[in-house]
Amino acid sequence: MATRVIPPRILRKLRYNTATKPLNSSHPPLSPSLSPSPCLLPAPLPSPAVLRPSAAASDDLSFRDVEKLFSSxxxxxxxRSSAVLHATAVEPMVDFGTWLLRSNLMHVHGIRDLILATVRNTFFDHFCAGEDAITTAASIRHLNRAGLRGMLVYGVEDANDNDACHRNFKGFLHTIDVSRSLPPSSVSFVIVKITAICPMSLLERMSDLLRWQHKDPCFSLPWKxxxxxxFSESSPLYHTSNKPEPLTPEEEKDLQLAIQRFHELCHKCVQVNIPLLVDAEHTSVQPAIDYFTYSSAILHNKGDNPIVFGTMQTYLKDAKERLLLAAEAADNMGIPMGFKLVRGAYMSSETKLAESLGYSSPxxxxxxxxxxxxxxxxxxxxxxxxxxxxxLVLATHNVESGKLAAAKAHELGIGKVNHKLEFAQLHGMxxxxxxxxxxxxxxxxxYMPFGPVETVMPYLLRRAEENRGMLxxxxxxxxxxxxxxxxxLKAAVF
Structure with a gap:
């Protein structure tokens, strides 16, 4: 997926206004201690336990027996995997590929078809699940035979209008149908990107308003x-330098449409009992994404097992505080909450944005x-x-973090029979x-994106650019x- 260009509006001085409407649900409202108040100081956050190396780490997670490791x-x-990974580790090759896919050659009939065919048979096949339901289902079954599961994501993002949002919404609904048609438990999660079902400009406006309310708790947001x-006390608020104007009637209408789309996805996942995991994005729109996630979790997460999962990007300085605050609030309300932990994938764009506004990187x-x-x-x-x-979903490619988490989970008795923990890596990585x-x-x-090559191309470009260090x-x-x-080879020869 291509690195997002920072919207010009964020780089300008922002001028925009907003109260909190209680949700009609069977759950109790947030307690006063969870509501913003200019008169109350936040309670001290509990210190999370620390992962420590253990002898169990090496026992649980071993890479010595490569025959057993790659037996499936x-x-x-x-x-093919070795060749593709080697190619993506060569930065000049990645640079050339991304240039080629963005060049005018993609508009030349014949050459475009050749480029797409090459991408389809190499990088697309390696990092994606397929172009349609049939090929995607085959990829999931193959993965399942190897003892792994799939997290299905329709490979779209960054919608700019309601027509695009509606098309993407249909694609996510189709993803749930594909998941339901596969063997039970072969799909662990359906992934959704809020940036694909709510216009980007609206997510930016909502994030501005939410940030301003955090600065001024008396600021009213009638739609909230x-x-x-x-937010936590350490969360960056530099994106919103001036008091925002309230959402317009048209924006409120668009917001209701986006909420309806998301609630329908949640409801369908509840029906088929497949969790819905919301991906994190860059900080300019993440507050709005968290709002969608948390307000929907209050509605749809019941019992012990959450349906709606959020994502925390731990390369952000405020990630630990935000996680503790959200988890504490969920506990106080009796809501089971699921989180995916990742390191993060927007380092370059986040740093550039902060510097352009005169702030240190988040x-x-x-x-x-x-x-x-x-x-x-x-x-x-x-x-x-x-x-x-x-x-909990621990999405990591870091071997040391994997060993530490495996040891901790072993000590706590969390294993394959415990459905509360899932490790995850990108398909092909x-x-x-x-x-x-x-x-x-x-x-x-x-993590398995799918869809036509042309549709998933932005995903492939962004993976190539943002994960070049990991590649x-x-x-x-x-x-x-x-x-x-x-x-x-030795066994075959001798």
Whole structure:
């Protein structure tokens, strides 16, 4: 997916106004301690437990036996995966590919078809599940035979009008139908991007208004319903420098349409009992995305097992505080809440935006700080789901974080029989970690976008650009693949 261009409106001085309408539901309203108040100081946040190395980590998660690790992968697949990962680790090749896919050559008949065919048979086949329901279902079944599950996502994002939102909404509904048609439990989650079902400009406006209300708790947002805390005291608010104007009647109408789309997706997932996971995006629209997620979780999450999951990007300095606040609010309301933890994928654009506005980056200053934040949040959530309701997805390609979380989960008794924990990696990435975790007794999913090549192209471009560091660091996987290919060659010769 292409790196998003920062909207010009964010780079200008913003001038825009807003109260909170109680949600008509069977759940109690937020307690006063969870509502903004200029007179109350926030209670001190509990310190999350820390993941610590353990002997169990190496016992649970081992990469020594490459034959066992790749036992479900054919030699042909291993060769192709190794070649694709090697190609994506060469930065000049990635630069050339992204240039080519954005060049005027894509408008030349014949050349465009050749480029798309090449992409389809290489990078698309490696990183995506398929172009339609049939090929996607086949990919999921193949994955399931290997002991893994699929997280299905219709590969669209960044809608600009209601027509595009409605088309995308139909695509997400179709994704749920595809998931329902597959063997039980082969699909762990259906993924939705709020940026695909609500116009981007409206998400920006909502985020401005939510930020201003955090600055001024007396600021009224008539459309706002019950919601867990979206911000912490350390959350960046520089996107909104001036008091925003209230949503216009047309914007409120568009908001209701977007909410209806999302609630219909939630309702359908409740019917088929497949969790719906909301992806995180960049900070200019994340407050609105969290609002959609949390207000819907209050409506749809019942019992011990959540249907609606949110995402926390732990490379953000405020991630731990926001996670603790949202989890505390969910507990106080008796709502089971699910979270996916990721490191994050918008480092370049976030830093550029902050610098353009004269602020420091919202992202941790060092990679070590990001690792610590991810591991601390993981430990906190592992203990939480082990001792109560809720769900956790640990989306990581970092082997050390995988080992630490596996050891912690082992100590807490969370394994394959416990549906509250899921590890996840991108389809086509970190295969050794995925198979290693699965062999260690954990549920593991692969994030699998699908759709026509032309539709999923922005996703592929963004993965190539934003994950170039991770792709370049895929040497661990490639080394293990080469070792297994060498073992198979030796076995065939001798």
């Amino acid at each position: 992968v054919s030699t042909t697949s291993l060769l 319903q019950d919601c867990f805390p979206i 992202i941790h200053d060092t990679i070590e700080d990001t690792h610590k934040c991810f591991n601390d949040c993981s430990s906190f959530m592992l203990e939480k789901v082990a001792n109560g309701p809720g769900g 970190s295969e050794a970690l995925s198979f290693g975790l699965s062999n260690a007794g954990f549920q593991v999913s692969k 370049a660091a895929s040497g661990f996987d490639r080394q293990l693949m080469r070792k297994e290919l060498g073992r198979r």
